[in-house]
Amino acid sequence: MDTDLITLTGLRVHGRHGVFDFERDAGQDFIVDVSLRTSTALAAATDDLKHTVDYGALADSLAEIVAGDPVDLIETLAERLAAACLALNGVDSVQVTVHKPQAPINQRFADVAVTIERSAP
Template sequence: MTDIHSRRADSIVLTGLRVRANHGVFDFERADGQDFVVDVTAWLDLAPAAAGDDLAATVHYGDLAEEVVAAVERDPVDLIETVAERVASTVLAHEPVDAVEVTVHKPQAPISVPFGDVAVRITRSRP
């Protein structure tokens, strides 16, 4: 598998999107909800947008942020792995995007020991 970083240098990066949602395997997680933090890096060729100063040749990061938040908020699931996959599919639905890296942080994860972060990170690309 080719490393996406070596194939594409241009990216749009969204860091620290905060979303309140009801994901988790425990009943209290589903009932009470908790905060999730999502980071997204979408790889795409930004040269056409820059050359023509044309928003239509790129992905509108404001719209993308709203779509990512909506993807995280909908339909509670057990695993943040599933949430990450859902976000990746949302980003890849934008035609200019070649690949995406998604990190879903669960800062209030029900873990019995002190921790700084719990997260899953996935990278997906177009077939």
């Protein structure tokens, strides 16, 4: 079976994740990138959205998770996002990157991120 890649990058959502109380109180923006491995052949052949991943609905689902219940670690957040992606019909594997550009780090930095890769069972 052919596998293709559907990618959504730069999804910016305000969330309240972090170890420190001030992170939970004020919150901050998180940026999410996902790449889904799936076959798009049937969708391309039929020109029908029902045979592929609706990336608008995907963005809404991921945003709801980021804006939802807070966690201490972006690793945990990435796992939640990956699980949501793998629950989609036809998704074989996913790569998720969660960026935390406003992380409480005492040094000057551009970004901190965690990237995970997960496959459907």
